[in-house]
Amino acid sequence: MTRPDATIIVTTVISGIALAVIGLAHSAALVLIGAFVIGLTEAPQLTAMFLIRSRESPERVRGQVFTTASSLRMSAFAIGSAVFGSMLVFGTSTVIWAGVGLHVIGLALGLAAGPPIRRSSVRRRRQTTRAAAPDSTPAGPRTLAP
Template identity: 40%
Template sequence: GMLTACVPLLGAQWLGAAGHGVLLFSGAAVSALAANAVLARRPLALAPDRVVRAGALVQAVALALAATGLPVALVVAVLLLGVGEGPQLTALFAVRHREAPEHLRGQVFTTGASLKITAFALGVAVAGPLATWSLPGTLALAAGTAAGGALALGRERV
């Protein structure tokens, strides 16, 4: 969610208008779709747990890259962000499916979605005021949060 608060400022700074920041989301979405399409044809030999963790680390690197403030780095960052997000979400669904008892699967998926939306909103709430003060600092905090989440998972199953 932290990136969402930064997108209008990134759009104003690098794309000419705050409203153009949504193009960054489009870049991430296209690369997420492309990454999932590639993995659908050539699946990884990694457990979904590792893909979830790796996806968070890739997103952390992407956010750190965006924090550099370089236009080319920003483009690479949003594409890399999608490469981390797409497979991560697919793997997360696989983990939930594997771990949830069949009779509770709907509840587990719904609760997981609710938690994700809540965390997203909290990220935006924290990042909004911070981004107006320091855009690179906010992106660095987002990168640290993503990396911290991945490291907190450790070697345990997701």
């Protein structure tokens, strides 16, 4: 597991725990501490996500990947706000614990998926294969013109 991949997992766990602390808090100080910790996890998580996107997307479509991912993220924020906002009739605690549940589900799905297949390692294998046999082409051995 690489550093950005581990960062995503660790920050998801930390922000989920901080959200659970907010759900259990009986004082404003604990709520503020939990919110502060969640805020601290956002920057490393976003940076790791950008690193993973950059690493895994082919260079020729990288711009498309980033803009599409940004659009999906903004759409998810809007949908999440609508869904969780409508859940407020059940109480703030319910909404917070639903968020904790989503953290657990997301983490479980990510871990169950296993380590990602790296585009970079596939590229390296291809380059190594080509470098090992430089005098042959798909059409056959190279011949020099007289």
